[in-house]
Amino acid sequence: MKPITKSVVRKLFKMKWRVFAISMVVSLAMAMFIMGLYSAVIFDHSMDTFIEETNFPDVFVSLSEPVDYSVADGVVSNIEGIDTYSLRLKLDGTYHYDSDDYPAVIIGIEDPAREDISRLLLKDGELFNGNGEGNVIAGMEDIGAKVGEVLSFSTIGIDFDITVKGSVQTPEYMFASAIQDSSLPLPGHIVILYMDLGELQNITGFGINDILLNVADGQRDPVVGSLGSLPVSEIIFQEDHPSVVFMDIGAGKMRNMFPLFSVIFMVVGMISIFMTFYRIVMNDSRYIGVLMSLGYSRLKIAWAYMTFGTILAAIGSIIGMILGFLFTMGIMSYTMSMIGDIRVAYPMAPMPFVLGLIFSFGSVLISVGIPIIHITRQSVRQALDHKPKTKILTVGTAFSGLSKTRLMGIRNTFRNPARTALTVLVVGMSIGISGSWIVMADSAWGYMVDQVNQDTWDIRVDFSSPISNEDATSLLDLNETEYVIPFAYLAGQISGGGNSDSTFIVASDRVLETRDFELESGRLDLTTSVITNKLASELGVSQGDRITITVGAKTLETTVGGVVFDILMQAVYLDRDAASSLVDRENASSAFVKLQDKEDIDKVAAEFEEMEGVAKVTIQDDIINAMEETFGQGMGMLYFFFFICLIIAMVVAASAIIISTMERDIEFATLETLGIPRRKVIGSMLIEIGIIGFFSALIGLPFAYLFGKLFAIVMEDVLYYFPIVFAFSAMAITFAFGFLFVIGSSIFPIRYTGKLDAEKTIRERTAG
Amino acid sequence: MTLVKINDLHKSYTTGGEITHVLKGTDLRMKKGEMIMVMGPSGSGKTTLLNLLGGIDGSDSGVLVVDGLDLTKLGKKELNRFRRERVGFIFQFYNLIPTLTAIENVELGLESILGNSKEMRARSRKYLELVGLSDKARNYPQELSGGQQQRVAIARALAKEPALILADEPTGNIDEEREESIMGIMKELQHQLGITFLIVSHNTRLKRYMDRTLILRHGKLHEGS
Numbered sequence: 001m002k003p004i005t006k007s008v009v010r011k012l013f014k015m016k017w018r019v020f021a022i023s024m025v026v027s028l029a030m031a032m033f034i035m036g037l038y039s040a041v042i043f044d045h046s047m048d049t050f051i052e053e054t055n056f057p058d059v060f061v062s063l064s065e066p067v068d069y070s071v072a073d074g075v076v077s078n079i080e081g082i083d084t085y086s087l088r089l090k091l092d093g094t095y096h097y098d099s100d101d102y103p104a105v106i107i108g109i110e111d112p113a114r115e116d117i118s119r120l121l122l123k124d125g126e127l128f129n130g131n132g133e134g135n136v137i138a139g140m141e142d143i144g145a146k147v148g149e150v151l152s153f154s155t156i157g158i159d160f161d162i163t164v165k166g167s168v169q170t171p172e173y174m175f176a177s178a179i180q181d182s183s184l185p186l187p188g189h190i191v192i193l194y195m196d197l198g199e200l201q202n203i204t205g206f207g208i209n210d211i212l213l214n215v216a217d218g219q220r221d222p223v224v225g226s227l228g229s230l231p232v233s234e235i236i237f238q239e240d241h242p243s244v245v246f247m248d249i250g251a252g253k254m255r256n257m258f259p260l261f262s263v264i265f266m267v268v269g270m271i272s273i274f275m276t277f278y279r280i281v282m283n284d285s286r287y288i289g290v291l292m293s294l295g296y297s298r299l300k301i302a303w304a305y306m307t308f309g310t311i312l313a314a315i316g317s318i319i320g321m322i323l324g325f326l327f328t329m330g331i332m333s334y335t336m337s338m339i340g341d342i343r344v345a346y347p348m349a350p351m352p353f354v355l356g357l358i359f360s361f362g363s364v365l366i367s368v369g370i371p372i373i374h375i376t377r378q379s380v381r382q383a384l385d386h387k388p389k390t391k392i393l394t395v396g397t398a399f400s401g402l403s404k405t406r407l408m409g410i411r412n413t414f415r416n417p418a419r420t421a422l423t424v425l426v427v428g429m430s431i432g433i434s435g436s437w438i439v440m441a442d443s444a445w446g447y448m449v450d451q452v453n454q455d456t457w458d459i460r461v462d463f464s465s466p467i468s469n470e471d472a473t474s475l476l477d478l479n480e481t482e483y484v485i486p487f488a489y490l491a492g493q494i495s496g497g498g499n500s501d502s503t504f505i506v507a508s509d510r511v512l513e514t515r516d517f518e519l520e521s522g523r524l525d526l527t528t529s530v531i532t533n534k535l536a537s538e539l540g541v542s543q544g545d546r547i548t549i550t551v552g553a554k555t556l557e558t559t560v561g562g563v564v565f566d567i568l569m570q571a572v573y574l575d576r577d578a579a580s581s582l583v584d585r586e587n588a589s590s591a592f593v594k595l596q597d598k599e600d601i602d603k604v605a606a607e608f609e610e611m612e613g614v615a616k617v618t619i620q621d622d623i624i625n626a627m628e629e630t631f632g633q634g635m636g637m638l639y640f641f642f643f644i645c646l647i648i649a650m651v652v653a654a655s656a657i658i659i660s661t662m663e664r665d666i667e668f669a670t671l672e673t674l675g676i677p678r679r680k681v682i683g684s685m686l687i688e689i690g691i692i693g694f695f696s697a698l699i700g701l702p703f704a705y706l707f708g709k710l711f712a713i714v715m716e717d718v719l720y721y722f723p724i725v726f727a728f729s730a731m732a733i734t735f736a737f738g739f740l741f742v743i744g745s746s747i748f749p750i751r752y753t754g755k756l757d758a759e760k761t762i763r764e765r766t767a768g
Numbered sequence: 769m770t771l772v773k774i775n776d777l778h779k780s781y782t783t784g785g786e787i788t789h790v791l792k793g794t795d796l797r798m799k800k801g802e803m804i805m806v807m808g809p810s811g812s813g814k815t816t817l818l819n820l821l822g823g824i825d826g827s828d829s830g831v832l833v834v835d836g837l838d839l840t841k842l843g844k845k846e847l848n849r850f851r852r853e854r855v856g857f858i859f860q861f862y863n864l865i866p867t868l869t870a871i872e873n874v875e876l877g878l879e880s881i882l883g884n885s886k887e888m889r890a891r892s893r894k895y896l897e898l899v900g901l902s903d904k905a906r907n908y909p910q911e912l913s914g915g916q917q918q919r920v921a922i923a924r925a926l927a928k929e930p931a932l933i934l935a936d937e938p939t940g941n942i943d944e945e946r947e948e949s950i951m952g953i954m955k956e957l958q959h960q961l962g963i964t965f966l967i968v969s970h971n972t973r974l975k976r977y978m979d980r981t982l983i984l985r986h987g988k989l990h991e992g993s
Binding site for chain 1 (some may be wrong): 815819822824825848849850851852853857859863864865866867868872875876877879880884924
């Protein structure tokens, strides 16, 4: 190694733990950068893997009434183009637990170990293997649906018990949600039971009423067309299945959010890395001047410092890659647990790490290179005479009453105003990013409550098969009800604006009574169509645009009459005339019910559940509770980001302050020779850091709103649209935590000055 | 009255695994009010001796008593207190705090003894006046010449009226004319206030101000000419 390189490398060894501290700036910036990119890749891969490894069916066929197994088998087995199929008996039922009743879906299947179609992934225990045994979808353990328990069910008025042998996962019920067709993964209490088909047939006396198909490429339409001899009530293609719809319209777009984090952290990381390395090199100006006087070329000097930067970048990168992977693991396991506890599949994806390495080495080398160019452009004399800027802000006698050490603290903050401003800006940005999570959580929560309160109905009832509007009304019209509004409810595809998406269609003449719709644009004109804002933004359509709605083979072309805000539904609202080409205008599949007194909700809901023909009863308050629960889980992730960003702010602040402390070590050594008590020296530093912390936290507030708004745009895809609103509590939390974390960073410079060798410092700093 | 008593003082440093014995049984007696200069070649241990006397470095063995205090037996806090109350430093490069004005630099040394009091302010003004800088009290160090900065450093060291002032090349960074002025001030204060000075320097011109000149050679002090 050349002497010049050797000397710079030795400088590194002398810095000891400071090398680690400086590397942490690189590490954290890189870790967040990698986390953003790698999470996006893992998200996609995990979703694809989940769908693929479970052999999720291409087509879901529901029959309006059970048919004999051999009849269905005879039809399906003779259709060309079907790769594999599964015949099931699927019934709505009730699960009884602890004197409470919960909705249940009971599915009879031939072979739980089947892997070629709708494979059940075992989470716990084992697959059932005979009568009296079953498997439940994982996630309902809190209501007793867990391995080893004997569960009581009833369906079509028959009670039976099943011993749970294991809990399973399947994309078919990724979100065992009791909330009908929510575009958010809202939790709810519903038990999905898989049991032996033969046993369920024996209990109920039915054949099968549910068919899963995997078909050969391009054969889907002919296959569906060949099912005509069976009493088909509903055909759902894979891309229209609620789980896939959710992954496409909701969770799938989460992948857009993570790279955005990368970009923001990259900016903050680059600025803080630059600040750190620029100052380290500028502090060496005198030494660089000596090298210049000895005839070293700019290239050789630059090379030596590049070695210095490369070593620091390498240490930072190694830690950064490890941290990046750990952060990714943490965030992905949390994200996946929120959307069905899907197994996180880690792909071999070197690109995020390669980009991370390019980012960290690039940032460090640029940060080292710029000051080298700056110094070596000067004359030797200028380089030798270089001193850190010591511009002092003259405050006159304004603070003359203060103790001198406190005065030092105040003035040290402003001795280099430009540098302080940059430090405050970068730390403030980091605090702002932290605060944006709190701002977002506050705004999203408030908006969600507002939105949910706009619904006027108390109970939604879904019928097991369509019934006439009159029958629906008379069935549900009890003494306690204020209104019953039957409606037709369908799943379909919508296209417009050159795009296509899944949607739900709500057709009713009285739908406007069920909700205080908040218009984003246009009019509440149900004779054309009113669509939710999420759907409008997905398609890129607005009022007056033409859209096409497709349900199975039926098609409706209409115009967007208005766009309404809705956080839960991706839906199109129409009156019955407008929807007549899609639905039978006389029949209803569901109904909204408003009660005169909310106190009666549980009683009335229980009464509805007992009624024949009622498949599902949803209480409006359950949606609110489910959303609260979802938010409770989501808050964990938000707080994770909040604290990670605060730690970054702390490291950025610490790295800035430690370097300015190092520049002033002679002053701290002088204080020691003067016998200034340690507590006063610490006090002086705390004042300086406190001022930086105060202004950083203050500047962090507008940044919190700015980044909050930016993230909210992304979250609109992932979650729902919500406006960012000012909330004092979010501001207070951001300010307080931001300030405290910056103050916390003082531990590094305080420790540094505590270990300072006054004698050595004075000798070295005043030598020559 | 003996203010400084050094007997058989040893001090060594380990650099790169190699032990360098700087002081090898050094002896010294200083009377109160005496002004002594220690000379010697570079690396002879002059600054080390100064640092040991000032309590900012510790000896390996020997006796080191200043103003009745055995420095070898004092802990970190007590040494800090010793520096605060009984000793004043003057450095070649002044080591003023750049964010404090001239008067505030003087006050800095006093504040820990007298608190943020009127007495502190009065005494600071007095010593700044003594060094002839009362008109520069509100100036920051970078607004002062080298000589003026050194006078502020002297005022800072003197203001707490210590038993001993340790000066490391106090005129090493100023021209001859200012050197005379600085030494004149120090000599005058020695007489007026009976302050003891130990000055380390290469500068032979300073000999004329000294009561004694000692040479530090091979780790021991010898009487100079």
